[in-house]
Structures are given as structure tokens and as C-alpha cells.
Amino acid sequence: MVDISAIRLIDLVPPSIRDDPEVQAAVAALESELQAVTAAIPIVLLISRIDELAEDVIDALAWQWHVDFYEPGISLAQKRSLVKTSIAQHRRKGTPWAVEQVVKAILNDAVVQEWFDYGGEPYYFRVIKINGQVTAEMYPRLKKAIDTVKNTRSWLEGLSLHREMFGTVYTGGAVSSMRTVEIMPAAFRAPKITGTVYTAGAIYQFKGVEINA
Incomplete structure (x- = not known):
């Protein structure tokens, strides 16, 4: 592939006149202009280079493409996002998708719920899961954009912010074991035992006789 920025005008001159002093002088005079035009070629690529264009060019594109919500006070990143989606928004203007896109261009995320999705009044809608910082000064601009x-x-009923917080939760536990032994005085009486007692006796008598011969 030929690198157009590396091409010299003298290389394009036919060999039959390349050595002519007047031709060489004319080529040398035009060389700087040719290089300037070559360097300016990427400037005509707009859509593919929106993230690289200067802010004044973005402002001009916003005017040319009739971006509906565009204010000088918004950031350059928000301007670029609005310009990127302007053509698609004009094609689908008046739909929940268009509302979601314009809110996402100002903040980070959004979901549109129509009245039949949450049991609201007919022809009302609300924007939920807005993931971004909405200040008191930003709210009128956000409503104007919607x-x-x-x-x-359709009528906007309300806005709902969404926050996600991440952290580590530590849990702990302890086991305690205890045994209680309580010794109380006897709470019963000794049983009364009755019966017959038999007694007996015996007499043993011994008599010794000695005979002498």
C-alpha cells in the first residue's frame, strides 16, 4: 500500500520532462501546497472521527445536524454523544428509545417505563434507573431534553435515580455453651412401711461325762 503522505510531486511528473529546470522549479513551488492538502485529508472524515474533533467543530456539526438538546454548558463528552446519536434520534423521535438515548447522553444510563408497565395514569411515563449525579441545576435541563x-x-411523571454501592461485609459469630445443675432439698416424705415381725430363739446344752478305768 502506498503512503500518500510520502509521495513527492516530482515522482508524479513524467520522465520526459522531469529533468527540465522550469518543471523542477514549478514542482518545488507546489510541493508544500500538496503536502498541506494531503495532511488535511483526514479532516473531511467527520463521523468516524467525532471523538478526535475539536469542540468548535462539534458545535458546528450540532448546528448542521439539528441536535435538539444542545447547550453550551454541557461537557465536550456530552456534546459528542449527542452529535453521535442525533441522526438516529431524528429517525426514531417520539419513542421511548429516543428518550432513553437523550438521557444516556447527559447521564450514564436510563430506562423508560410507560404507564401500562407500572399501573400509572394513561399517557404518562417515567424514567428510572438513572445512573448519574443529578443536581438541582441539572434537572431543568434534563427535563427540557426529554x-x-x-x-x-405523553407526559413525564417522574425520575428515579439508581445507585450501586460495592463493599465487603464481614460477619462473625460465637458459640457459648452452659450447663446449670441445681440441687434442691428432697421434696417428698419417706414412705411409711408396715408389716409383721417374727422372732425366734434356740437353746443349746452340752454335758460332758468322763469315765476313769
Whole structure:
């Protein structure tokens, strides 16, 4: 592949006139202009280079593509996001998708729920799971952005923020074992035993006789 930035104008001149002093002088005079034009070629690539374009170019594109919600106070990253999605938003303007996209361009995430999804009043909707920092100053701008892309018959009922917090939870436990032995005085009386007592006796008598011869 030929690197166009490395091509010299003298290389494009036919060999039959390449050695002519006047031709060489003319080529040398035009060489800098050719290099300037070559270096400017990437500038005409707009959509593929939105993340590289300067802010004033982004502002011009926003005007040219009729970005509905575009204010000077928003950040450059938000401007680029709005310009990127402007064509698709014009195609699907008035749909929940368009509302979600304009909120995502300002904040990080959003989900649109229509009234029949949560049992609300007819023709109302709400935007939930907004993952971003919404200040008191930002709320009017956010509502204005939603109003520019929603359909006329639908009304915004509310906004719901979503926060995720991550951390480590430590749990501990202990086991305690105890045995109690309580010795109390006897709580019963000795039983009364009755019966017949038999007694007996014996007499033993011994008599010795000695006979002398």
C-alpha cells in the first residue's frame, strides 16, 4: 500500500520532462501546497472521527445536524454523544428509545417505563434507573431534553435515580455453651412401711461325762 503522505510531486511528473529546470522549479513551488492538502485529508472524515474533533467543530456539526438538546454548558463528552446519536434520534423521535438515548447522553444510563408497565395514569411515563449525579441545576435541563424528543401526547411523571454501592461485609459469630445443675432439698416424705415381725430363739446344752478305768 502506498503512503500518500510520502509521495513527492516530482515522482508524479513524467520522465520526459522531469529533468527540465522550469518543471523542477514549478514542482518545488507546489510541493508544500500538496503536502498541506494531503495532511488535511483526514479532516473531511467527520463521523468516524467525532471523538478526535475539536469542540468548535462539534458545535458546528450540532448546528448542521439539528441536535435538539444542545447547550453550551454541557461537557465536550456530552456534546459528542449527542452529535453521535442525533441522526438516529431524528429517525426514531417520539419513542421511548429516543428518550432513553437523550438521557444516556447527559447521564450514564436510563430506562423508560410507560404507564401500562407500572399501573400509572394513561399517557404518562417515567424514567428510572438513572445512573448519574443529578443536581438541582441539572434537572431543568434534563427535563427540557426529554421534552424535545418525547411524543406530544405523553407526559413525564417522574425520575428515579439508581445507585450501586460495592463493599465487603464481614460477619462473625460465637458459640457459648452452659450447663446449670441445681440441687434442691428432697421434696417428698419417706414412705411409711408396715408389716409383721417374727422372732425366734434356740437353746443349746452340752454335758460332758468322763469315765476313769
